[in-house]
Amino acid sequence: MTTVATTVPVTLDRDAPGPLGSQLSARIRDLVVAGTLGHGDRLPSSRALARGLGVSRSVTEQAYDQLVAEGWLEARRGSGTFVAAGSAIGTGTTARPRPAGAPALTWLDAGTPWIDPRHAVGWRRAWREVSTARPPRGYEDPRGIPELRAELAERLARTRGLSVDADEVAITCGTTDGLRHLVAALPDGAVAMEDPGYRAAVETVRATGRPVRDLPALEPVTNLAGVVAAYVTPAHQHPLGRVMPAVDRLTLLASATAAGALVVEDDYDSEFRYDVAPVPALASLDRDRVAYLGTAAKAVAPSLRLGWLVAPPDVADRVHARRRITHDTAPWPVQRAFLALLRDGYVDRVVRTARRVYAERAPRVAAALAPYAEPAGPVAGMYSAWLLPRPVALAAQRAAREAGFGVNLLADYCRSADLSGLVVGFGGVTDEELDRALAVLTRALDRAAGSSRS
Numbered sequence: 402m403t404t405v406a407t408t409v410p411v412t413l414d415r416d417a418p419g420p421l422g423s424q425l426s427a428r429i430r431d432l433v434v435a436g437t438l439g440h441g442d443r444l445p446s447s448r449a450l451a452r453g454l455g456v457s458r459s460v461t462e463q464a465y466d467q468l469v470a471e472g473w474l475e476a477r478r479g480s481g482t483f484v485a486a487g488s489a490i491g492t493g494t495t496a497r498p499r500p501a502g503a504p505a506l507t508w509l510d511a512g513t514p515w516i517d518p519r520h521a522v523g524w525r526r527a528w529r530e531v532s533t534a535r536p537p538r539g540y541e542d543p544r545g546i547p548e549l550r551a552e553l554a555e556r557l558a559r560t561r562g563l564s565v566d567a568d569e570v571a572i573t574c575g576t577t578d579g580l581r582h583l584v585a586a587l588p589d590g591a592v593a594m595e596d597p598g599y600r601a602a603v604e605t606v607r608a609t610g611r612p613v614r615d616l617p618a619l620e621p622v623t624n625l626a627g628v629v630a631a632y633v634t635p636a637h638q639h640p641l642g643r644v645m646p647a648v649d650r651l652t653l654l655a656s657a658t659a660a661g662a663l664v665v666e667d668d669y670d671s672e673f674r675y676d677v678a679p680v681p682a683l684a685s686l687d688r689d690r691v692a693y694l695g696t697a698a699k700a701v702a703p704s705l706r707l708g709w710l711v712a713p714p715d716v717a718d719r720v721h722a723r724r725r726i727t728h729d730t731a732p733w734p735v736q737r738a739f740l741a742l743l744r745d746g747y748v749d750r751v752v753r754t755a756r757r758v759y760a761e762r763a764p765r766v767a768a769a770l771a772p773y774a775e776p777a778g779p780v781a782g783m784y785s786a787w788l789l790p791r792p793v794a795l796a797a798q799r800a801a802r803e804a805g806f807g808v809n810l811l812a813d814y815c816r817s818a819d820l821s822g823l824v825v826g827f828g829g830v831t832d833e834e835l836d837r838a839l840a841v842l843t844r845a846l847d848r849a850a851g852s853s854r855s
């Protein structure tokens with residue numbers, strides 16, 4: 402039955418760190434997950450809630466926008482804000498390429514971030530610090546430098562809603578390395594992976610000899626019978642860009658629980674949302690079912706080869722035991738430099754600058770391509786995917802190549818999925834390169850549209 406909530410049972414702690422809007426969205430999300438607010442319930446208007454809580458309306462609007470973006474709430478024009486379908490199902494969860502191509506091409510690569518050269522001073526400072534530090538004498542804890550794990554645990558709690566102890570964080574050589582460790586700790590069996598999806602992750606799993614089962618990336622995962630793990634990118638589906646809706650998150654967790662499968666969450670670029678605050682990690686909904694993978698590839702550089710992993714305790718124990726015997730750890734100098742970069746504020750500065758750059762470039766890309774193509778998802782991060790008929794996408798790719806630009810086809814990321822279009826990265830180029838590339842693409846798309854009309 403639809404109920405109209407005149408108020409919602411939340412209180413805000415004004416002394417707690419962080420914005421009040423984030424606090425409010427977390428409280429409302431908890432009420433929805435717990436089923437206190439059910440599907441179809443209408444929330445008070447942002448104005449009424451603000452009055453009731455004694456906060457400004459921007460606080461309640463920010464909280465509602467965030468929860469709508471995550472799929473917990475839906476805004477119906479003219480009638481209000483409602484709990485979205487399926488969000489209130491109880492889950493029993495705990496609360497707690499570069500692509501190959503001619504080297505002369507300038508690639509609009511989806512995975513390459515913008516690193517502002519003005520931050521070079523901080524980079525050099527960190528490496529000077531490494532050069533004067535004394536490396537450990539022996540094979541240390543395979544999980545990595547304790548101080549770095551503590552810094553990351555604090556960040557995960559603050560930015561990803563993931564409350565973990567430093568002991569639960571393990572440093573890796575990036576997402577694919579973390580995935581490799583996880584897969585090695587699982588019993589024999591297939592791994593389900595999003596399709597379209599991250600090619601490096603798929604190849605990493607295939608290299609272990611395991612079969613890969615294709616999971617249609619935009620459909621709810623209702624059956625994981627027969628697989629040992631499911632790899633997903635819920636905060637920003639790669640490469641379509643969609644945020645996995647709340648109801649699909651719960652369905653995925655329920656399917657994984659029923660199948661006894663591990664969910665592997667690749668959280669590769671969540672710090673680069675510029676419309677709403679980052680969507681909390683899926684792992685924050687069920688720490689016993691989800692292994693979380695983070696990376697420094699976007700915030701610092703893919704070439705740093707540094708990442709982190711938080712796994713359910715039994716999986717983590719097996720991962721660490723294997724790494725201890727094989728000395729399969731992240732290099733100490735890289736860990737030490739990343740620690741210095743975090744402490745110095747370098748990572749935060751780079752992320753802030755890059756986010757501003759992406760927030761400015763994304764609409765430019767959209768303005769150029771939207772007249773010809775449909776966006777595959779909301780625009781966030783450093784790339785966007787555009788749906789186009791296959792011959793048109795191929796013609797645009799060819800025209801870009803002739804002008805010296807490389808751009809990937811959406812089909813390059815598909816296995817069984819039948820999608821066509823372009824994936825346009827805008828992080829690894831200059832403004833001038835991006836403008837030239839967009840001019841070439843729009844000319845090609847214009848020609849294609851003209852020839853289909855005639």
Ligand SMILES: Cc1ncc(COP(=O)(O)O)c(C=O)c1O
Pocket residue numbers: 498511512513574575576577578599634639667669695696697698703707708
């Ligand atoms: C979906 C996805 N996950 C993770 C990464 C980063 O992987 P790694 O940390 O292994 O460099 C990328 C880089 O492009 C990516 O696109």
